[in-house]
Amino acid sequence: MNSLALDLKRDSALTLSQAAVGCEFQIKQVEGSACRQLREIGFCEQMRVKKITHGRNMLCTVCGTRLALSKDLADQIQVVPA
Amino acid sequence: MNSSSPEARIALVGHPNAGKTTLFNALTGQRQKVGNYSGVTVEKTSGEFFTPHGNRFELVDLPGCYSLSPNSPDEMVTRDVLLGVQEGEAIPDLVLCVLDASNLERHLNLLLQVIDLGYPVIAALNKIDQAEAQGLRLDPTALTETLGVPFVPLSALTEKGFVALKQSLRFPFPAPGDRHWHGSHAVEESLSSLEKVATEAGLEPPAAHALQLLSDPSYQDSDHLPEALREAAKKGPQLAGEISQVRGEFVHRAVEAGLRRPDEKALQLTDKIDAYALHRFWGWGFFSAIMLTVFWSIFRFAEIPMGLIEEAQGALGNWVGSFFAEGDFRDLLVDGVIGGVGAVVVFLPQILLLFFFISLLESSGYMARAAFLMDSVMSRVGLSGKSFLPLLSGYACAIPGIMATRSIPSAKERLATILILPWTSCTARLPVYLLLVPLLVSGTGAQTLTLFAIYALGTITALLAAKFLKPRLGPAEAPQFMLELPPYQKPDWGFILRQVWDRAFSFLKKAGTLILGISILLWFLETYPKSDSADPAAQREASFMGMAGKVIEPVVKPLGWDSRTGTAMLTSFAAREVFVSSLSISYAVDEEADGAEDKLRDRLASAKKPDGSPLFTPLAILSLLIFYIYALQCLPTTAVVKRETNSWKWALGQLGGMTLFAYLAALAVFQIGSLF
Ligand SMILES: Nc1nc2c(ncn2[C@@H]2O[C@H](COP(=O)(O)OP(=O)(O)OP(=O)(O)O)[C@@H](O)[C@H]2O)c(=O)[nH]1
Ligand SMILES: [Mg+2]
Numbered sequence: 001m002n003s004l005a006l007d008l009k010r011d012s013a014l015t016l017s018q019a020a021v022g023c024e025f026q027i028k029q030v031e032g033s034a035c036r037q038l039r040e041i042g043f044c045e046q047m048r049v050k051k052i053t054h055g056r057n058m059l060c061t062v063c064g065t066r067l068a069l070s071k072d073l074a075d076q077i078q079v080v081p082a
Numbered sequence: 083m084n085s086s087s088p089e090a091r092i093a094l095v096g097h098p099n100a101g102k103t104t105l106f107n108a109l110t111g112q113r114q115k116v117g118n119y120s121g122v123t124v125e126k127t128s129g130e131f132f133t134p135h136g137n138r139f140e141l142v143d144l145p146g147c148y149s150l151s152p153n154s155p156d157e158m159v160t161r162d163v164l165l166g167v168q169e170g171e172a173i174p175d176l177v178l179c180v181l182d183a184s185n186l187e188r189h190l191n192l193l194l195q196v197i198d199l200g201y202p203v204i205a206a207l208n209k210i211d212q213a214e215a216q217g218l219r220l221d222p223t224a225l226t227e228t229l230g231v232p233f234v235p236l237s238a239l240t241e242k243g244f245v246a247l248k249q250s251l252r253f254p255f256p257a258p259g260d261r262h263w264h265g266s267h268a269v270e271e272s273l274s275s276l277e278k279v280a281t282e283a284g285l286e287p288p289a290a291h292a293l294q295l296l297s298d299p300s301y302q303d304s305d306h307l308p309e310a311l312r313e314a315a316k317k318g319p320q321l322a323g324e325i326s327q328v329r330g331e332f333v334h335r336a337v338e339a340g341l342r343r344p345d346e347k348a349l350q351l352t353d354k355i356d357a358y359a360l361h362r363f364w365g366w367g368f369f370s371a372i373m374l375t376v377f378w379s380i381f382r383f384a385e386i387p388m389g390l391i392e393e394a395q396g397a398l399g400n401w402v403g404s405f406f407a408e409g410d411f412r413d414l415l416v417d418g419v420i421g422g423v424g425a426v427v428v429f430l431p432q433i434l435l436l437f438f439f440i441s442l443l444e445s446s447g448y449m450a451r452a453a454f455l456m457d458s459v460m461s462r463v464g465l466s467g468k469s470f471l472p473l474l475s476g477y478a479c480a481i482p483g484i485m486a487t488r489s490i491p492s493a494k495e496r497l498a499t500i501l502i503l504p505w506t507s508c509t510a511r512l513p514v515y516l517l518l519v520p521l522l523v524s525g526t527g528a529q530t531l532t533l534f535a536i537y538a539l540g541t542i543t544a545l546l547a548a549k550f551l552k553p554r555l556g557p558a559e560a561p562q563f564m565l566e567l568p569p570y571q572k573p574d575w576g577f578i579l580r581q582v583w584d585r586a587f588s589f590l591k592k593a594g595t596l597i598l599g600i601s602i603l604l605w606f607l608e609t610y611p612k613s614d615s616a617d618p619a620a621q622r623e624a625s626f627m628g629m630a631g632k633v634i635e636p637v638v639k640p641l642g643w644d645s646r647t648g649t650a651m652l653t654s655f656a657a658r659e660v661f662v663s664s665l666s667i668s669y670a671v672d673e674e675a676d677g678a679e680d681k682l683r684d685r686l687a688s689a690k691k692p693d694g695s696p697l698f699t700p701l702a703i704l705s706l707l708i709f710y711i712y713a714l715q716c717l718p719t720t721a722v723v724k725r726e727t728n729s730w731k732w733a734l735g736q737l738g739g740m741t742l743f744a745y746l747a748a749l750a751v752f753q754i755g756s757l758f
Binding site for chain 1: 148149151153184185186187188191192216322323326327330333334343352353356360362454457458461467560561562563564565566567568569
């Protein structure tokens with residue numbers, strides 16, 4: 001994939017750590033070293049997630065459950081506005 | 083059929099905090115630990131129960147796991163039991179999968195994995211009360227149709243739905259269903275070739291092992307498997323990611339069929355509390371306020387019951403004493419037995435209060451918040467919020483704390499946590515602190531702060547030790563933190579009180595056995611051999627204890643202690659509480675005139691050195707406190723550390739290291755303090 005296509009792909013989706021607080025998103029893709037654990041705890045593709053706080057450890061809700069996760073994990077989750 | 087063994091084994095499997103242990107307790111009548119946070123159960127436990135049909139079943143409670151690909155040692159137990167490779171463990175006949183109905187979407191994946199292994203499964207839709215309160219609409223029939231296993235809505239807490247559950251647990255168990263999904267050609271191909279290898283190796287059931295090997299890469303390293311199979315799995319294509327994706331899609335469809343979630347409404351109570359409890363600034367205020375309240379209550383509310391116990395003990399001593407003529411036997415009963423055991427039992431109300439508060443924190447849901455807050459501190463020393471949970475349990479007792487480290491994913495972090503854990507002050511130290519703190523400062527406020535400082539000192543040193551140890555235990559790892567914050571819950575008072583009662587009972591049992599035995603022994607060692615002199619001081623010197631005191635005196639003198647305190651410290655290696663009994667016996671033999679009704683604390687305050695100056699100066703007390711904060715004087719802890727780390731090196735190194743550190747720290751405090 002050339003760099004332009006990569007950039008375009010990145011534009012449409014942002015990572016959960018970049019996402020804005022207070023908004024709802026849908027998980028587009030989970031990718032990275034911890035993707036299995038993330039899926040298992042509830043960050044699955046197509047799930048809806050709401051971000052509650054920013055920070056080194058951020059807080060979000062998935063299907064009514066509050067989950068805390070560190071920034072480098074949130075970087076592995078790509079979301080699109082829901 | 084053998085009437086002495088149960089007819090079938092049922093295993094409880096589910097996410098952490100789904101309510102497995104609550105269900106287990108409700109069905110078997112046991113009292114295993116329950117708490118509103120993840121990772122409470124770290125071991126397999128089993129019990130029995132009867133169904134209305136008269137069947138007797140064995141129920142096995144397992145540690146919670148998010149999937150059958152374990153991330154930590156406790157989760158590995160669950161996987162190995164289900165695959166039948168756990169040592170000495172028969173394979174379950176049925177799996178009762180406990181799902182949290184209030185967030186079912188996240189729980190179905192694990193259910194699917196269990197079904198895939200080929201087990202007969204019953205799905206318990208637990209916490210149905212919570213789901214209904216949230217306005218969730220669940221359709222058990224649709225779920226049953228999609229997943230092919232019976233769904234039973236129930237509440238383990240209120241026992242609603244138990245009749246239906248027991249009805250569904252009857253012979254014959256539902257037939258195991260087929261796998262619900264089909265992978266790509268590559269997946270199916272690998273599965274059948276791995277299955278062939280497993281069949282050749284005689285591993286039962288081969289299909290389950292093949293699937294597990296393909297979907298859980300860590301299983302390829304399991305030492306329970308034949309070499310040939312591991313090789314085959316490692317050489318073949320790695321398709322775990324694809325399988326998890328296919329499963330995810332299936333679950334998504336199942337959820338659409340069987341669950342309607344109302345649109346997010348107004349903020350829930352949990353959100354409102356968390357806005358403060360997790361706040362960057364208020365969160366810490368909240369945390370400190372909780373801790374200070376706990377310590378303050380320990381001094382404030384325990385006074386009345388302690389006074390009663392002291393009075394009862396004095397009256398008992400007088401009453402027993404009145405039956406016997408003055409002499410050794412009366413001294414043994416009054417000073418040795420009643421004095422020695424009583425000196426410890428007096429602290430029972432305070433110990434129970436601390437347990438009560440810890441149980442309250444555990445069942446309310448605050449534990450996970452504390453872990454979240456502490457993560458920022460813990461990460462500076464190379465640990466994470468995850469290791470804060472075991473450390474907090476360590477304030478009750480180090481042993482369950484060390485066990486609880488099994489839920490820490492990183493092996494290195496787990497080892498570091500085990501090694502520092504005994505520095506979070508356990509309740510066995512509490513009698514020592516509570517005896518000494520009032521000698522140092524007076525007034526509830528000052529005493530509360532001193533106790534708070536004692537706990538803080540232990541904890542901070544533990545964290546600094548982790549900072550020192552962690553880089554020496556192996557290469558650095560990327561820090562990761564992921565934690566579920568369960569909704570706050572009204573504490574289950576009945577459960578808490580029963581737990582506190584169990585604690586009281588086990589404490590009294592310890593007092594009536596170990597501490598009683600040691601007290602009698604100590605009394606003998608203090609009393610014999612007899613000297614000709616009538617002077618109690620001369621007698622003490624001639625006794626075995628006096629001889630031991632002479633040996634230990636040069637060692638403890640630089641710490642500001644006398645020989646009696648030194649021997650008391652030695653005896654407390656049997657159990658820390660014995661320090662208090664031992665002082666009580668030593669200082670009872672002293673002033674024979676005014677009798678034993680005086681409080682031990684007053685006797686210590688008035689104890690004099692041979693030159694007439696007070697023995698327990700503030701500095702000497704401080705050095706004693708420092709010693710007890712740091713010394714590891716609990717052999718059961720060392721045994722558990724050996725078991726959990728599988729190494730004597732760590733266990734004995736910790737024992738020696740902490741004790742040496744305690745000695746040096748007390749030495750430094752006394753020597754440096756004496757300069758001023
Ligand atoms: N509202 C409600 N709460 C429940 C129900 N069942 C369990 N709980 C609560 O859920 C929390 C977790 O219960 P546990 O039984 O410790 O959960 P577990 O599955 O054994 O958790 P781990 O041992 O960590 O795997 C506790 O606070 C229980 O009181 C229920 O039916 N309704
Ligand atoms: Mg449990």
